[in-house]
Amino acid sequence: MSPWVLDLFTAGGRNLLRHKLRSALTLLGVFFGVAAVITMLGIGEGAQRSVLQEISGLGLNNILIDSVQPDASQLPDSQRNTTGRRRGMRILEYGVTDTDVEQLRSACPEAEIRVAHRVKASAYAYGERLDADVLGVPPDYFTLFDSKLIEGRWLHPFDSLHFRSVALIPESLTASIRHPRDGGHPHVKIGTYAFEVVGIQRTMAPRGNRTIYIPFETAEQVFGTSSVKREAGSMEFTRTQIGQVVLHCEDEQELKRTAAVVKRTMERNHPIVDYALTVPVEILEARQRTQRILNLVLLVIAGISLLVGGIGIMNIMLAVVTERIPEIGIRRAIGATERDILFQFLAETITLSTLGGVLGCLAGMILVPLTEIWTGWNGVITPSSVIVSLAVSWVVGVFFGLAPAVRASKLDPVDALRHG
Amino acid sequence: MIRLEQVTKQYDMGGGLTVLHALNLDIGDNDYLGILGPSGSGKSTLLHILGLLDRPSAGRYLLHGRDTGALDDSERSRLRGRMIGFIFQSFHLLSSLSVQENVELPLHYQRVGKAEREQRAREALQSVSLSHRLHHRPNQLSGGERQRTAIARALVTRPDLILADEPTGNLDQKTGQEILEVFDELHQAGKAIVLITHDPAVARRIPRIYHIVDGHLHEAPP
Ligand SMILES: Nc1ncnc2c1ncn2[C@@H]1O[C@H](COP(=O)(O)OP(=O)(O)O)[C@@H](O)[C@H]1O
């Protein structure tokens, strides 16, 4: 910065300091505006990141199909479940079938496909029922998700080969399972069978923190595909061939194409919707679209408060110019050009708005963590949001300072000198 | 140094008020001239035109042979800052600045560096015997001291021409005399001075006197 510009801002700052209260009140508008911008950008960014994190955990390259028991009302009469009172008992069959998987395999040769078996039995540890699903999975299931082994080992192809009764439990269940009395491996009971816990994992697979994983083959052999649910005098028989299918495509285009194929195949094979299709990328895109709209709304609100702040500054500066007409005349008489006067007042407004901006930034930096505490939303202050806010406050200064400054500079020097 | 040719000034409010009528005036490099006239006769208007603050409605103003009518605002302002020093009846100091800062101010507009500004302001204040008041505010000074500050401010740019608009008008007799002595010194130092007054006692000290009557300028016999 040239010494002249420095002088300009020093003089501007000194003038503002002479009217501390007025300056403080004047910059309040920009202060709140910028604090709002920072906070909103921060919360918007935080929301964006948590969405990204949440969804990308599912694997942005994955497509998930889960079998879902359809709503009874959706079923045709022949399939409608029968209670014990109406004797004709049938088995309710639903969900993804082997045929679906075969068709998908041939229609999407590029996609890696993993098939999981949903075990309908409950899991227990030391007599206590665990709040967990049980899923039979191939050993390479976890490579498709962001997964981490905390302790022990992953499932191994040998486990499947030998139908071993081994289980991988989520980190969240560690406390309810570990009872190292005799030094041996802890066990969980699934249905009536004991499974040895060989590893503890942390995976982003859907419901991964509430799922006990066992080898696919073991699940199929031990639990089969049918299940009976007994409930207070009623019995429900269901059969699901396949609990979950995961398709994985490395390439984004390939993923889009595969998603379309999967949709078409499943719609064709399942007129009654007994499956849930999840394409994380699509969810992400949808969420990001809403997020963008939300951000826009927030920014408009912040923009309005900045506008109001700017108008406040302009208003005061116009009054200041009027108040200082004699001074302007004097300065013109000793050699100030129109531009000198223009820059003098502009510098003052910019100093004011930038100061408001800086203080607003600081307030935002305090406000964002506070909002986080109050609402549990995530907030992130990025350097870019700070730069944007400061730039905006600067622009507000220039924009709203221009009218008063131009007015000051265009005053006729003689009129100004005769004034007062 | 300065030549006015047929300079006319009129304000066009309802019917038009002609304040100056086709004035002709020559000011040499070391002239000291006084302009006398009753209040409202157009003395200040003439001074503002001479100081490039105002433009004549008609006629030519030549400064060092150059027609100032063609100059734009920034050129006029720069010329004003370099060549002309204004001194006013009511001092016109900036109350928010110290004496020294007031005197430095014209140098700001010539983009003179800080060190040189301070140095030259001190010199100018010394020449009007105000070295002991550098950091006072104008409102802490007496009228005479304020006017001497204003003179220092006019001198700091080393102008060719000093324009003084009733510089003793707000001062008592004795202080006024002291200020007029400063003008005498400036004249001896080679400056050109135009001093406006309506006080015949002041006019008596000035070698060359003009009267403004009905917008016309009459040179008084020496
Ligand atoms: N902006 C203006 N519009 C109209 N009339 C003006 C304006 N400025 C000055 N005048 C008139 O011009 C005349 C001369 O004013 P001025 O030069 O200040 O006189 P003096 O300095 O001799 O007292 C006065 O009658 C004044 O009313």
Ligand SMILES: [Mg+2]
């Ligand atoms: Mg006057």
